[in-house]
Amino acid sequence: AQSVAQPEDQVNVAEGNPLTVKCTYSVSGNPYLFWYVQYPNRGLQFLLKYITGDNLVKGSYGFEAEFNKSQTSFHLKKPSALVSDSALYFCAVRDGGGGADGLTFGKGTHLIIQP
Amino acid sequence: DGGITQSPKYLFRKEGQNVTLSCEQNLNHDAMYWYRQDPGQGLRLIYYSQIVNDFQKGDIAEGYSVSREKKESFPLTVTSAQKNPTAFYLCASSMVAFGGSASDTQYFGPGTRLTVL
Numbered sequence: 001a002q003s004v005a006q007p008e009d010q011v012n013v014a015e016g017n018p019l020t021v022k023c024t025y026s027v028s029g030n031p032y033l034f035w036y037v038q039y040p041n042r043g044l045q046f047l048l049k050y051i052t053g054d055n056l057v058k059g060s061y062g063f064e065a066e067f068n069k070s071q072t073s074f075h076l077k078k079p080s081a082l083v084s085d086s087a088l089y090f091c092a093v094r095d096g097g098g099g100a101d102g103l104t105f106g107k108g109t110h111l112i113i114q115p
Numbered sequence: 116d117g118g119i120t121q122s123p124k125y126l127f128r129k130e131g132q133n134v135t136l137s138c139e140q141n142l143n144h145d146a147m148y149w150y151r152q153d154p155g156q157g158l159r160l161i162y163y164s165q166i167v168n169d170f171q172k173g174d175i176a177e178g179y180s181v182s183r184e185k186k187e188s189f190p191l192t193v194t195s196a197q198k199n200p201t202a203f204y205l206c207a208s209s210m211v212a213f214g215g216s217a218s219d220t221q222y223f224g225p226g227t228r229l230t231v232l
Contacts, residue, residue, distance in 0.1 A: 009155075032218050043119075043205055043223035044158075051218040090157060096218070102148055102160035102173050103221060 002027040004093050006106035013081045014114050021076040021109050023091030030096035033074040034103060035065055038088045050074060051096070061085070081113045118142040119224035121206050126229045128193070128200065136191045136227045138206035145211040147189035148221060151175060152203040161204075164189055165211055193229065201231045 003026045013019045025031055032051055036044040048059025055067045065076045074091060088110055092103040118141040128134045138147065146165045150158040160173030164183040178197025183189055189208075193200045207221040 004157075034220070036223075041226070041228070043121075043225045044207075046220055046222060049218070049220060092158075101165075101171070102150070102163050103158075105150075105157040105159075107155060107157040 002093055002095055002104045004091050004104055004106035006089075006091055006109045008109050009107075010110040010112060012112045012114060015083055016080050019078050019081045019085070019111065019113070021089050021091075021111060023074045023076065023106060024072050025074060025091070025093045026072065027093055027095050028097075031072075031074075032094045032096045033065075033067065034092040034094075035059065035063070035074075035076050036090045036092065038090065038108075044090065047076070083113045083115055086111055086113045119206060119208055119222060121204075121224040121227050123227060124225070126227055128229060128231050130231065131195045133192055133194050134229065136193070136204055136206075136229070138189045138191065138224060139187055140189075140206075140208045140224075141187065142208060142210075142222065143186075144208035144222075145186070146209045146219070146221075147183070148207040148209075149173075149179075149181065149189070149191045150205045150207065152205060152226075158205065161191065199231075200229055203228050 005024045034049045035047040038044050048057050050057045050067045058064045088108045090108050091106045120139050122137045148163040149161040159175050162181045164170035180192045204227045206224040209219040209221045
């Protein structure tokens with residue numbers, strides 16, 4: 001079975017500072033990893049994904065994520081936080097050996113950017 | 116939210132009633148998914164369908180039913196057998212490469228909030 005852990009329910013960052021939202025995963029095969037963002041009462045918006053290749057993945061809105069196989073982690077990062085980045089962030093995983101079945105999500109991390 | 120629409124945005128159900136949530140996509144995607152979101156629990160997979168007239172149960176299928184008669188549509192029925200249906204329901208879709216691909220990105224609709232009265 002595959003699983004995702006987001007160890008922090010909430011992360012607080014001052015505007016302009018770098019931010020990190022943590023994610024660790026467990027999967028039997030090669031991991032395909034995804035980050036999504038959700039604003040209140042809205043659907044999820046895709047930010048970025050890691051499939052293979054370069055461990056540093058760049059995505060939408062200046063976000064990036066670093067895949068670390070030895071630590072089974074896929075932390076989301078941004079060099080300079082904006083107040084508008086405040087939202088709920090989800091990490092998700094899928095076994096690369098599987099087909100187009102569903103994603104397994106973490107419980108989410110609330111990111112709060114303080115002005 | 117792109118080309119995926121969900122209706123209604125808010126839905127109220129009485130005890131013992133069945134209700135159907137609509138999901139339509141105009142992205143020409145092959146696969147469609149239903150997830151349930153509860154506070155502090157992330158998203159959990161209810162059902163998914165990779166092609167028309169075929170679908171599979173997810174992790175929490177009990178008390179739910181689906182159909183996939185058209186590529187564009189994947190309605191979800193919440194039956195009276197679902198004991199705790201109050202939640203936010205999200206539909207998603209993805210393109211499926213030949214043979215299926217685990218790398219395809221899922222895109223989400225705006226969601227339907229279901230409340231049991």
